[in-house]
Amino acid sequence: xxxxxxxxxxxxxxxxxxxxxxxxxxxxxxxxxxxxxxxxxxxxxxxxxxxxxxxxxxxxxxxxxxxxxxxxxxxxxxxxxxxxxxxxxxxxxxxxxxxxxxxxxxxxxxxxxxxxxxxxxxxxxxxxxxxxxxxxxxxxxxxxxxxxxxxxxxxxxxxxxxxxxxxxxxxxxxxxxxxxxxxxxxxxxxxxxx
Numbered sequence: 001x002x003x004x005x006x007x008x009x010x011x012x013x014x015x016x017x018x019x020x021x022x023x024x025x026x027x028x029x030x031x032x033x034x035x036x037x038x039x040x041x042x043x044x045x046x047x048x049x050x051x052x053x054x055x056x057x058x059x060x061x062x063x064x065x066x067x068x069x070x071x072x073x074x075x076x077x078x079x080x081x082x083x084x085x086x087x088x089x090x091x092x093x094x095x096x097x098x099x100x101x102x103x104x105x106x107x108x109x110x111x112x113x114x115x116x117x118x119x120x121x122x123x124x125x126x127x128x129x130x131x132x133x134x135x136x137x138x139x140x141x142x143x144x145x146x147x148x149x150x151x152x153x154x155x156x157x158x159x160x161x162x163x164x165x166x167x168x169x170x171x172x173x174x175x176x177x178x179x180x181x182x183x184x185x186x187x188x189x190x191x192x193x194x
Contacts, residue, residue, distance in 0.1 A: 022067035025059040026080040032056045033091040040095070045154065053153075056088060057146055073194075078131045082121075085142050086114045092149060101152040106166060110145070113177050120184045132193050135183055137176035144169045 032052050039049045063081055067073045090111060097107040117138075124132050148165035151158055187193055 020067070020072040020074060020077065021070060022063045022072055022077050023074065023080055025063035025066060026077060026084045029056055029059050029084040029088045032059075033088045037091060037095045040153075053150070060085065060142070075131060078133055082134050082138075086118070089142065089145055089149075090114065093145075096149060096152055101156060102149070103166070106170065109170070109173060113173055117177070117180050120180065124184065124187055128187065130193075132183065132187055135176065135179045137172065137179040141169070141172045141176040144172050 032055065036049060036052050036056070039046060039052070043049070060081075063077070067077055093102060093107045093110055096102040097104045121131060124130075144165065148162070148169050151162050151165055155161070183193075
């Protein structure tokens, strides 16, 4: 009998804890998005708005660091981190599209990609009993997406930089989507994963 391929670079113990520092950072990002929208809509770019943007960005790094540093990688964290990223980005990009800072077609593309990835994740969870972790290209995409959003909000006159980030983000969006499809197929065929 053939041993299933292990597709993650390293193994670690995934715990069933709920209350961890990493999960706090992830879940707090979900709360930050509507606050950012409210502040921007009512007051524009303020020090509170800027501070919460900085927090949202750093909390995405802090949750992974806290999980690894405290040896608290959890099933909830594997779900909460990407869901928090998608909800934060989704709300902020829908708002940015609504106020014409970002093209609506790009917002639709991002939401469509994320819904397809979520559908695949639910399928994997239902068939294999656990959640697959994000792929590195997905994390890179989120970083380019954040850079694009920051330039669109804080430096809207930098048209060339906005266009470069839009094109780069679109290319990485498709690359990461195909990376997720590859991972889905490997897991679907029986590969082991964290």
